[in-house]
Amino acid sequence: MVLATAFLAVFAEAVLPVPRSLLGAQVDLLPALMIYAALNTSLATVTLLAIFGGIWFDTLSANPLGVSILPLMTVGYPVFLQREFILRDLSFAQVILGAAASALVPALTVLLLLTGGKMPLIGWGSLWQWIVMAAGGALATPLVFGFFDWCDNALGYKPRVEPSFRLDREIRRKKK
């Protein structure tokens, strides 16, 4: 489910003109998904999301293939290790983690590109794009959590709740 959402999210980022046409930058949804995966799923899912999410993103982009894997893993792995200490159900925690992840992933990707001798388009305007990406990621993270909660409720297995009423324990009231 997380991987399918990542696949569609990457495609949507490449197809949809907003918010790029309005704010001058496209918001990346993979860091928000990574925060959800790190807090609620297994380490295998986190790893697969980093690998396949990164590959899908790089496929539709001019990035060298594989450059987005390490930044996503750098965000997901520490959050997964520390998730027992994070109040994952609080929207505030989700927003803060989403903002941090959405700021860190593009910064690390650009750093890797520059280290590899590539020439990404960066300048003072990139600062604004970075803020938009962090803010967009911060807003997207609680939405991602809400979406998966809704999916769990709609599609997931619900255990049957046993009623407390039992025939053999019925209290019979009689007139004496």
Next chain:
Amino acid sequence: MFKRNNYLALGAAVFVAVVLLSLPTSATSRLKLAFGSLFLPLFGLATATQQLPTDLAGSVLPRRELLRQIDNLRRENQQLKIQQSQSIAIARENDYLRSHFGWPQQTAWQLKLANVVLRDPANWWRTVQIDLGSRDGLRENLPVMTTDGLVGRVASVGLTRSQVILLGDRNCRVSARVENPGNDIGVLSAGGPLDNSLVELTYLASGANLKPGQNVVTSGQGGIFPKGIRIGQIVDAQPVEFGLYTEARVKLSANLGNLEQVWVVMNPQFP
């Protein structure tokens, strides 16, 4: 805290990333094509979704408006036919004079219309993907333009899709000529990350007589872009590197932020 599984997961991600990054370019482009084919079913869906508002608008357009548009198109078509016949006569005259002076003959551009299907999801590249590929005869470095002006060049070609690097990306440099008395030549390089309508024209001569509004066209040098394609207009200019050369800002004629259809020049010719 650190279990064996944790190390395995981390190692797997690092291993895949390192392997992919160390592959040669030809292998990574083939892998990109393979992974890109996974998105093929979604392309049709996206195109249909994008087409929906146009179809809806078309279905509710009044008949009178449609007739008026048809009338306008007919009139425009007639004007273009007259202009075409005039152009053919001029081209014949040009061919005759070229043969007279022993210059090589020019042939008309063969153009192919392509739809822009994807934009780069990363903010630090300026590329788009079009729905033409190697099966349509596309190859790397073909110029791409709109009726307004130059857009960029084909960077990589798949079977059904190709990636186009737009003007303003650091990987798309164009030799450009300013239409002024000095015919100054410079190199069109990167633009700013936010405003994709402005790009820099660098390495112009230090004494270049540049004025706002002067047209900038391709110079034909460099072996990729044919001569005379409109690029844009000079906005302002300033000397840089202690007056060693001049740098100008150029406002692009083509609207790169709202590309829907582009033309690929299939047979670019150079002087």
